[in-house]
Amino acid sequence: MIATTTILADVASEVGGKTADVHALLPVGADPHGYELTSDDLRRLTRADLLLINGLGLEQNLSGTMKSAGMDLPLVVTSRSIKTRTMKLDDGHGHASSERHVDHAHNHGKSDPHVWFNPNNVLHWVDVIETELVRHDSSHADIYRRNAEVYRDSLRALDRWIRATVSQIPEERRVIVSDHKLFGYFADEYGFKVVGSVVPGFSSLASPSARAVAKLETTIAEAGVRAILVGQTVNPVLAERIAEDTGAEVVRVYTGSLSSPEEPAATYLDYMRYNVRAITRAAQ
Ligand SMILES: [Zn+2]
Incomplete structure (x- = not known):
């Protein structure tokens, strides 16, 4: 199989x-x-x-x-x-x-x-x-x-x-910005709000307009977003620029793939724990 x-x-x-x-x-x-x-x-x-x-x-x-x-x-x-x-x-x-x-x-x-x-x-x-x-x-x-x-x-x-871990994050900091829109199911289940993404939509293959980038930077500033979550499988350059402009931090997470066996997200359970720890740390 x-x-x-x-x-x-x-x-x-x-x-x-x-x-x-x-x-x-x-x-x-x-x-x-x-x-x-x-x-x-x-x-x-x-x-x-x-x-x-x-x-x-x-x-x-x-x-x-x-x-x-x-x-x-x-x-x-x-x-x-x-x-x-x-x-x-x-x-x-x-x-x-x-x-x-x-x-x-x-x-x-x-x-x-x-x-x-x-x-x-x-x-x-x-x-x-x-x-x-x-x-x-x-x-x-x-x-x-x-x-x-x-x-x-x-x-x-x-x-x-996951419920116990994210409960440490104050409610107003449960906001997510990621490279593309991929944390929706997580946000719905665990009380987060997805406020924006570097590229629009559900696929990493899209690219944003200059206007969309400017709008995202305003959103990040207004919502007090501290981290832009960027998958290991995508190019982080644009996210890094937005982070620089806004004072947010790029936090690398595992998204479309597990890690290699030597790295910390080699199984689905470890992958989720790694990502949830990264999200929790970045929000505090
Ligand atoms: Zn994706």
Whole structure:
């Protein structure tokens, strides 16, 4: 089984345990929004029995490349049952609202794909992965069900830990500015307000106008934002300039990819703890 991002592959390998063979398609440090499949990736996909994707438009180039290569590998959208945040079409500021979508294909680029920033959404991933593993390898169903149950407990413990940790931050400082809009699910769950982003929208591939940058700098000053959260997978240059102009600080976090095993965010649980600690420290 292949999962697109290192984050998704880590969650799948918790459910699969030693019994299922799970690999990440994207390498550590790759930006899932902009990633282009290599010919090596296509070869690996040809040999795979199943491909797990996040969906909601995260893997922007994936299905097009697979289609043009004539591949019809069974593809499982792990975020399919998650209540998604969407960007209103008439709202240039990118405020998002929640609604449940029946057909994600028609909402490409408008749904917020960063569901995993709320561990309660990852519980839904676990349900989908468990169902697929049991379907594909029913002789090990008991093992997959047990692994899934153990991991659900870890996700619930993570949720409790995040609540306790962010409770140290005074309410008026629970504001987030990030490189693109990716903390929406986190903000909704844990009482933060996303006040702006360096590039507009839910993809790191966008770029802002000079007017939008000026507006963001005003927002940062007015809201007293202390940190601009910038993913390890994106270029920090513009964020650094905005930080310099406003006196805020660029804080590097892990966003579209886990870290390498030697670094502090090599599993989804560690990745969330690392990011929440960074957000908490920056706000104090
Ligand atoms: Zn993103």
